[in-house]
Amino acid sequence: MEDVADAIRRLAVRGAPAIGLAASYGLVVGVRAGDPSVPPLERFERAARLLQSTRPTAVNLRWAIELARSVAETSADGGAEATAAALLELAERLAERQRAADLRIAEIGAELVEPGDRVLTHCNTGPLATGGAGTAGGVIAAAWDAGHLGQVWVGETRPLLQGSRLTAWELGQAGIPFRLVTDASVGTLMARGLVDRVVVGADRIAANGDVANKIGTYSIAVLASRHGVPFYVAAPLSTIDPATATGAEIEIEERDPSEVTHVLGRAVAPDGAPAANFAFDVTPAELVTAIVTEAGLLHPPYETSIAEALRP
Amino acid sequence: MEDVADAIRRLAVRGAPAIGLAASYGLVVGVRAGDPSVPPLERFERAARLLQSTRPTAVNLRWAIELARSVAETSADGGAEATAAALLELAERLAERQRAADLRIAEIGAELVEPGDRVLTHCNTGPLATGGAGTAGGVIAAAWDAGHLGQVWVGETRPLLQGSRLTAWELGQAGIPFRLVTDASVGTLMARGLVDRVVVGADRIAANGDVANKIGTYSIAVLASRHGVPFYVAAPLSTIDPATATGAEIEIEERDPSEVTHVLGRAVAPDGAPAANFAFDVTPAELVTAIVTEAGLLHPPYETSIAEALRP
Numbered sequence: 001m002e003d004v005a006d007a008i009r010r011l012a013v014r015g016a017p018a019i020g021l022a023a024s025y026g027l028v029v030g031v032r033a034g035d036p037s038v039p040p041l042e043r044f045e046r047a048a049r050l051l052q053s054t055r056p057t058a059v060n061l062r063w064a065i066e067l068a069r070s071v072a073e074t075s076a077d078g079g080a081e082a083t084a085a086a087l088l089e090l091a092e093r094l095a096e097r098q099r100a101a102d103l104r105i106a107e108i109g110a111e112l113v114e115p116g117d118r119v120l121t122h123c124n125t126g127p128l129a130t131g132g133a134g135t136a137g138g139v140i141a142a143a144w145d146a147g148h149l150g151q152v153w154v155g156e157t158r159p160l161l162q163g164s165r166l167t168a169w170e171l172g173q174a175g176i177p178f179r180l181v182t183d184a185s186v187g188t189l190m191a192r193g194l195v196d197r198v199v200v201g202a203d204r205i206a207a208n209g210d211v212a213n214k215i216g217t218y219s220i221a222v223l224a225s226r227h228g229v230p231f232y233v234a235a236p237l238s239t240i241d242p243a244t245a246t247g248a249e250i251e252i253e254e255r256d257p258s259e260v261t262h263v264l265g266r267a268v269a270p271d272g273a274p275a276a277n278f279a280f281d282v283t284p285a286e287l288v289t290a291i292v293t294e295a296g297l298l299h300p301p302y303e304t305s306i307a308e309a310l311r312p
Numbered sequence: 313m314e315d316v317a318d319a320i321r322r323l324a325v326r327g328a329p330a331i332g333l334a335a336s337y338g339l340v341v342g343v344r345a346g347d348p349s350v351p352p353l354e355r356f357e358r359a360a361r362l363l364q365s366t367r368p369t370a371v372n373l374r375w376a377i378e379l380a381r382s383v384a385e386t387s388a389d390g391g392a393e394a395t396a397a398a399l400l401e402l403a404e405r406l407a408e409r410q411r412a413a414d415l416r417i418a419e420i421g422a423e424l425v426e427p428g429d430r431v432l433t434h435c436n437t438g439p440l441a442t443g444g445a446g447t448a449g450g451v452i453a454a455a456w457d458a459g460h461l462g463q464v465w466v467g468e469t470r471p472l473l474q475g476s477r478l479t480a481w482e483l484g485q486a487g488i489p490f491r492l493v494t495d496a497s498v499g500t501l502m503a504r505g506l507v508d509r510v511v512v513g514a515d516r517i518a519a520n521g522d523v524a525n526k527i528g529t530y531s532i533a534v535l536a537s538r539h540g541v542p543f544y545v546a547a548p549l550s551t552i553d554p555a556t557a558t559g560a561e562i563e564i565e566e567r568d569p570s571e572v573t574h575v576l577g578r579a580v581a582p583d584g585a586p587a588a589n590f591a592f593d594v595t596p597a598e599l600v601t602a603i604v605t606e607a608g609l610l611h612p613p614y615e616t617s618i619a620e621a622l623r624p
Binding site: 188264266275277 | 465467468469470471473476477480481484490491492493494495496497498499500501503527528530531534535538564569572573575576578580581582584585586587588589590593594
């Protein structure tokens with residue numbers, strides 16, 4: 001259990017959908033390998049508390065835990081092994097659902113990309129982030145497969161450089177042409193007319209369409225708006241939280257300042273230099289052109305389109 | 313001579329004013345240590361060509377070379393030693409002039425900062441960038457000395473991290489409270505109301521007030537405009553180029569992509585990952601609240617205020 005929680009905490013597993021899935025499987029471990037003298041439901045709750053404490057922003061974590069809780073509650077009478085088996089079945093169902101959602105998101109999103117488009121993305125949203133085809137990364141790969149993509153601009157995504165370390169690797173593996181840029185380059189790329197479209201993922205989407213995503217997303221959205229560049233968010237419905245009314249309610253994780261003062265463990269600032277390290281920011285719905293989900297494209301006003309998409 | 317040019321090329325000396333001064337002294341070396349069989353004026357032109365080729369964006373380099381050329385032309389009849397002596401006298405005069413300009417800029421700029429202000433800056437513009445008190449860095453230090461400053465937000469300034477490596481060091485030495493942030497954090501800092509003012513330097517200012525400065529400055533200016541945060545540029549008059557009509561005419565240096573794919577020499581992206589590395593961007597005059605120069609504050613419309621400030 002500690003290993004699963006630690007993997008999420010130190011971002012060995014990251015990306016909102018992948019975090020949700022890791023939690024689902026982690027709960028199986030928590031019930032199966034928990035203290036035998038403790039009843040299964042209590043083992044579940046211990047594991048759930050530990051997992052919930054790892055990262056506050058991505059809603060998929062809470063969502064996965066809540067789904068698992070209802071499964072645990074209905075299966076706990078059968079004992080720990082039966083509960084763990086039911087939780088494993090759920091985890092596998094959620095993983096399968098994510099893979100299906102990713103494919104649908106990719107298919108729908110690819111239609112937004114026009115031949116020759118230079119698409120800018122941020123952070124990592126491909127297979128490494130979801131366990132499936134990816135969200136924004138899936139859209140980009142599908143657009144490439146459809147022959148609709150010119151090239152990808154990848155923001156390096158400081159402090160942890162998911163763009164350089166993960167997205168560049170994924171795109172390289174897939175043979176999709178890309179160029180890395182520092183996060184501060186987005187403005188000049190747009191001012192020079194080198195960006196036709198932005199596609200990013202999300203860590204949580206509020207009921208009004210405000211989007212929490214990796215730090216830097218908000219700046220990209222403001223620049224896209226100024227330059228008339230469409231700004232798309234690709235995310236499964238599980239990333240939308242109807243219980244979060246607006247972005248102002250989203251808790252933004254502050255991570256260790258050493259991620260800013262160090263790169264790959266090596267100091268890049270004087271010893272003891274203080275730093276602030278907000279891991280996410282909130283892009284207001286007004287800057288989001290559309291949200292690509294497995295249930296289709298959501299358009300403004302998002303209060304309505306989101307409520308409709310989430311209607312059971 | 314090669315050492316001077318190389319120091320500018322690899323940014324051992326950087327900051328527009330410091331580049332201008334390094335070139336001034338470099339021309340002394342070029343004339344004094346040049347091939348004895350070559351006439352002094354020709355030695356001068358060889359050195360000037362080498363220095364001019366190092367970096368295209370900062371206008372102070374060209375400005376310093378042009379001033380030196382007129383000195384060299386009037387003193388060349390006296391021979392190489394006399395020419396070098398005259399160039400050395402010029403270099404020392406320019407250094408003294410920069411120190412005086414910095415002090416005046418700091419004094420004028422400090423009055424713009426209100427008690428408790430949280431000032432955001434980018435890149436490095438302190439003593440390490442000018443040989444004097446600094447431009448934006450000088451304003452910040454003077455505001456702190458006057459008790460007008462709450463704290464400084466320092467953008468790390470990828471790819472070469474001048475914010476983390478130089479500005480953090482300077483502020484630490486001066487005992488000025490600061491916090492480092494990744495460049496992508498500026499949007500969220502402003503959205504949270506944590507930035508009262510932006511002060512940055514410049515590498516070239518066009519006759520219409522468009523400002524070329526370190527990559528990322530434009531994004532900061534767009535965000536400042538959205539959030540109603542005043543955006544000041546601090547620069548000596550030598551950074552204003554009346555021969556550059558607008559920012560569109562400013563040549564933007566593209567540096568080696570390895571600066572993006574590596575940090576302090578260590579790879580942060582897969583082998584061979586392609587990157588684009590624009591070293592500067594252009595902030596349109598409409599986003600600049602005022603320009604702080606040694607001749608006073610320049611306000612829009614900049615065509616007029618700049619022309620007046622430069623009138624001999």
